[in-house]
Amino acid sequence: MLLVATVILASCFLTAKLWKRLAKYVMDLFTMRNIIGPAQLPLVGNAHQFEYGGAAFYRQIMELGRQYQDHPMFRIWVGIYPIVVLQKAKSVESILSSSKHITKAFQYDFLHTWLGTGLLTSAGEKWHSRRKMLTPAFHFSILQDFCPVFSEQSRVLLQVHAQTEQNSEYVTSVANMSEIVMRRLKNPLYYSESLFARSRLSAEQNACLGVMHAFTTGVIAERRADFAAMRRRKRLTFLDLLLFESETGAKLTDSDIREEVDTFMFEGHDTTAAAMTWCLFLLGRHPDVQAEVHKEIDAIWEEGRLSPEGHLTSECLNQLSLLDRCVKEALRIYPSVPFFGREAAEDIEVDGYTITAGTTVLALATQLHRDPEYFPEPEKFNPDRFLPEAVRGRNPYAYVPFSAGPRNCIGAKFAQLEEKAVLCWFLRHYDVTSLQTEEEVDPAGELILRPAHGIRLRVQRRNV
Numbered sequence: 001m002l003l004v005a006t007v008i009l010a011s012c013f014l015t016a017k018l019w020k021r022l023a024k025y026v027m028d029l030f031t032m033r034n035i036i037g038p039a040q041l042p043l044v045g046n047a048h049q050f051e052y053g054g055a056a057f058y059r060q061i062m063e064l065g066r067q068y069q070d071h072p073m074f075r076i077w078v079g080i081y082p083i084v085v086l087q088k089a090k091s092v093e094s095i096l097s098s099s100k101h102i103t104k105a106f107q108y109d110f111l112h113t114w115l116g117t118g119l120l121t122s123a124g125e126k127w128h129s130r131r132k133m134l135t136p137a138f139h140f141s142i143l144q145d146f147c148p149v150f151s152e153q154s155r156v157l158l159q160v161h162a163q164t165e166q167n168s169e170y171v172t173s174v175a176n177m178s179e180i181v182m183r184r185l186k187n188p189l190y191y192s193e194s195l196f197a198r199s200r201l202s203a204e205q206n207a208c209l210g211v212m213h214a215f216t217t218g219v220i221a222e223r224r225a226d227f228a229a230m231r232r233r234k235r236l237t238f239l240d241l242l243l244f245e246s247e248t249g250a251k252l253t254d255s256d257i258r259e260e261v262d263t264f265m266f267e268g269h270d271t272t273a274a275a276m277t278w279c280l281f282l283l284g285r286h287p288d289v290q291a292e293v294h295k296e297i298d299a300i301w302e303e304g305r306l307s308p309e310g311h312l313t314s315e316c317l318n319q320l321s322l323l324d325r326c327v328k329e330a331l332r333i334y335p336s337v338p339f340f341g342r343e344a345a346e347d348i349e350v351d352g353y354t355i356t357a358g359t360t361v362l363a364l365a366t367q368l369h370r371d372p373e374y375f376p377e378p379e380k381f382n383p384d385r386f387l388p389e390a391v392r393g394r395n396p397y398a399y400v401p402f403s404a405g406p407r408n409c410i411g412a413k414f415a416q417l418e419e420k421a422v423l424c425w426f427l428r429h430y431d432v433t434s435l436q437t438e439e440e441v442d443p444a445g446e447l448i449l450r451p452a453h454g455i456r457l458r459v460q461r462r463n464v
């Protein structure tokens with residue numbers, strides 16, 4: 001009897017939820033009818049049109065961007081779920097600058113099995129308190145302390161082929177997991193947890209999770225073993241801070257720590273690796289710029305500016321202004337995070353269009369960074385776009401590789417310092433020539449914008 005009652009109640013609830021969702025679908029169709037986008041099928045939306053491979057999807061989304069480039073936004077439908085894609089600085093500003101729209105789009109829930117509700121995926125009070133807790137770990141003084149680490153690790157990279165774990169299980173699992181999340185994102189059937197759980201993808205996901213979580217659990221255990229030494233330090237780095245908090249005030253549990261470590265491991269390694277790869281590709285395409293970068297780098301050695309231990313210091317790195325501009329320009333053309341999404345917290349008016357509450361709003365950095373109003377000849381690699389006089393007066397939301405506003409990237413400064421340090425060591429010792437053109441490299445638009453088949457570079461030792 002109880003079972004029957006439970007089943008009836010559950011199905012009424014489900015039906016009520018479904019009706020509510022369908023009612024919203026009809027309302028959304030009506031309210032957002034003025035927002036341009038490709039023709040869609042009832043209930044299916046544009047889901048049947050999405051390309052599944054990362055490279056083909058990148059081309060598709062860029063083509064849509066070009067098609068609607070005179071509009072501040074366009075919309076696509078994944079089944080009954082609308083996604084409004086913003087591609088102009090002013091429209092992006094209205095979302096990113098606001099402290100109202102700081103909840104991530106519900107599609108980020110697909111990351112929960114992997115990243116829990118760590119800083120990237122959390123919302124509300126949890127996000128606020130974690131962001132406040134972790135911000136000191138990215139203070140300027142801590143970043144400075146990382147310079148010797150960047151130098152030591154770059155020296156490992158210098159022995160090309162030193163990356164002995166090319167097919168590391170962790171790296172492969174991250175790539176597979178990104179692909180699984182992207183497939184879910186494009187297929188409305190996989191929006192249902194129960195349907196997804198029955199799919200082959202779910203089994204693949206579980207295998208990846210096993211590897212990734214075992215890896216991060218090991219990292220935490222190793223660091224915990226050094227806890228006593230860490231306590232004596234004045235400034236605490238990211239993981240030390242979490243461990244410290246777990247033993248003192250905030251009472252973080254082991255799973256609280258692991259979700260943050262999973263988040264930072266992912267956000268921290270794949271993004272910078274892709275960014276450096278694209279920067280080397282572009283320098284390999286522009287030997288004239290590379291020659292100038294070499295001069296700037298060589299001056300550090302010629303003028304004896306390394307630390308007494310032979311490391312790059314933050315002062316050295318701050319003086320690499322051309323390399324800095326190259327890093328920024330590479331992130332303009334190939335932003336490591338090609339798009340990021342928020343949930344509209346309430347009905348909003350953007351550029352005269354209404355976006356309804358609950359709609360996924362996507363900032364499309366790849367298209368935004370190609371707006372000719374701010375970046376004339378957008379496909380051209382031109383680091384001088386980031387000279388102080390060129391940046392002055394430019395809408396800051398025209399260039400958002402690290403997002404912007406309250407939910408911007410907490411690791412932006414760390415990432416830029418790391419990129420410059422690694423590239424500086426590498427280019428001090430090597431010349432690079434790209435063996436492919438821009439048309440031949442195949443950017444794959446997944447969670448991270450990476451070359452679908454790697455990049456072919458000729459690397460020649462310099463006489464230094």
Ligand code: HEM
Pocket residue numbers: 119120121131263264267268269271272275335336337340341400401402403406407408409410411412414415
């Ligand atoms: C070139 C390198 C990087 C790029 C282009 C980048 C870009 C971004 C972007 C666009 C976001 C917003 C994502 C969204 O709203 O969905 C973000 C968030 C985040 N990034 Fe980065 N990132 C980089 C490196 C790093 C590094 C090195 C770390 C950590 C050490 C890091 C940690 C994070 C975290 C934790 C968030 C979530 C912040 C929050 O919501 O409060 N990122 N990043």
